[in-house]
Amino acid sequence: MVSVDTAHRTAERAVRTRLTELQRLTGLPVVFGGAVPGGSREGRFAITAQVGTISDALSGLVIRRGRGLGGTALERGVPCRVDDYAAARAITHDYDTMVAEEKLTSIFAFPVRVEGEVRSVLYGAVRSGDPIGDRTLRQASLVASQLQADLRRPADLPPDGPVGPAGPADDGARRALVELADIIAATSDDRLRERLARIHREFSGASAALEAPGDTAAAEKLTRRETDVLRLVAVGASNVEIADQLTLSVQTVKAYLRSAMRKLKVRNRTAAVHVGRAAGLF
Known part of the structure; x- marks a missing residue:
């Protein structure tokens, strides 16, 4: 039987690897996150991995359930996003000092659930003042799905080195559907949009007609x-x-x-x- 400590260390390693993929896929300047020991019932987690940070303000920061953006994502179990962190009214501001030290503006927190429990939270952020768009959040959902697969099968993860993709063929299909959804939303040609929406429905099983x-x-x-x-x-x-x-x-x-x-x-x-x-x- 794998010990709780070993499982948590394995989860943290998977988070570090997937954060690199998150930054590569989205192009975000700052990504960070951590594994939740014992699942969301634990009520807290620490930020143990960061890419693109300019200080140690976030390193080891303990996020508590319902506090800040990540704590809200931990509590609700759904992705949360703010376009202006300092002015956001939907979250508490326990961690404003750390966020300000990193000069972060728009931030999202994406919880990764396994068997009903949040096992990790991934963040993405910018310093430009521009909002993080829906396309970036959809890309983050792909990485979250990969991490979810990693956390479901920790025994399959190698002791060192990068974690392999959850499934390259399936991941490629999902990326294609995300791209297609973006094209559907952007096109002004009603007839073309209807044709593309029909193709999207056939491949995704979902109704995408606008x-x-x-x-x-x-x-x-x-x-x-x-x-x-x-x-x-x-x-x-x-x-x-x-x-x-x-x-x-x-x-x-x-x-x-x-x-x-x-x-x-x-x-x-x-x-x-x-x-x-x-x-x-x-």
Whole structure:
């Protein structure tokens, strides 16, 4: 049997390796994170890996459940993002001094869940003052999925060196779907968008057709769980991945999506995300 300490050290090594991949894929100047000992029920974790930092302010920093951006992600189990950390009202500001020392502005915290428990939190940040876009968050979700696979099979990880990819063929397909979704969102040609959306649906099993805006005012009627599901849809998660992240059945995820779409007066998940984003839900 693998000891708790050994498992945690293995998890920290996987986090360090995946952070390098996160920076390479997203181009973010700063990425950092840590493994959560004992899962999210532990209520805290330490930042043990950083790439691109300019000080020791974040090194070993203990993040507690519900505190700051990472603590909020740990508590809720869904990705959290702020465009202006210093001015953000949705989080506490326990760690402002450390963030200011690193000169960070826009930051996201991405929790990685295994069997219903948050086992790691990955961060990405910029110093430019520009917001981190949805495309970057979708790319981060790919790395989070790879780390999730690493943490599910710690016995397969080598004692040293980089962790291998979760599955190059599958990862390549996911990257292609992310690229296709970006093209669909960007094109102004309605006929082309409809054709591309149909291709996206066929390959992803999800409805990606774009439609007229729904009811943004109705976003206030969404429950917390419906909002959490839409947050994960927004970063490209499948129903199975959402179910795993939120410790729900796939059928329950689908039920939340149907309810959210009905409230927002839209007919597909992509449109629901557009309305939710327009309403300021994420």
